[in-house]
Amino acid sequence: MGGGRKLAEKVSTLVTDYITQEIKNGKYQIGDKLPSERELTEILSVGRSSVREALSTLVDMGVLEKRMGIGVFVKTTELNHLVDSYVVSALMDTNLSKELLEFRLMLEMAIAGKAAEKATEQDLMKMEKALDMHRKAIECDQPTLKPDELFHKAIVTSTQNSILVKVYEYISDLLHSFKLEMLKVEKKHISLDHHWKIFEAIKNGNEEDAKEAMKEHLIEVSKRYEDIGN
Missing domain, CATH: 1.20.120.530 (GntR ligand-binding domain-like)
Structure with a gap:
């Protein structure tokens, strides 16, 4: 069971890396809506739980914000001081x-x-x-x-x-x-x-x-x- 949890965490880290990289690259700006959980699941070929975990991590860190019934939006594009691959890995x-x-x-x-x-x-x-x-x-x-x-x-x-x-x-x-x-x-x-x-x-x-x-x-x-x- 512990191994399964660690694997899920690693997949979640990959999802987080993907989202933060897209923000850094300028694909998503402040206020832009991200693809839905289902769309991210299809884009990255990962489980829904890993996508949900990644989004929650980035919401907790103030990178994204959830709007009930609407979706997830970019809250900040200033990521260098806040989050990068190492930081996300460190959390998980x-x-x-x-x-x-x-x-x-x-x-x-x-x-x-x-x-x-x-x-x-x-x-x-x-x-x-x-x-x-x-x-x-x-x-x-x-x-x-x-x-x-x-x-x-x-x-x-x-x-x-x-x-x-x-x-x-x-x-x-x-x-x-x-x-x-x-x-x-x-x-x-x-x-x-x-x-x-x-x-x-x-x-x-x-x-x-x-x-x-x-x-x-x-x-x-x-x-x-x-x-x-x-």
Whole structure:
């Protein structure tokens, strides 16, 4: 069963590559409607599920948008910074996804330490606002991806290092669809507790505690990813 799933993912990657290449080549512009799922199935001689998976991935990444009852349309043609063959493969290839998570761990530990040194009162207010949004989302049984991303973004912005911000944004783009998948097995209160620990360490200006709290948080995320794979 695992082999069948991996094969489907590889086929889906081929479909995604085809669509993004057609956009890059200028065949489809912003606002253009793509061929239907059935038409793409016939054009590429692949299964409907692989086409559907590819379209969903590109919708999640903001490349395409679905309009109910009408079809799928191009949302952006600026793909070089957002998606290419390697990126799509990374989202679907287990080993590459693990490498991304390892890199994210190293990057965000460094970011948390620097935030503890540099964060201003305004930065702390942004983090606290994201934490409050996270709490309310849990209480209302709503998705927590937005407040999660806002919290991590507030931390990286507080480093006052434009290179760290750019690298983080790129990694965040790569991991967006992955994060959507992770929501299915998210332990929401645990994630929020980890965020509070990170916030308190940054607020107290404790660089080592901030790094350690971020490490604990992202190791827990990695374990959930392994659970999905198993």
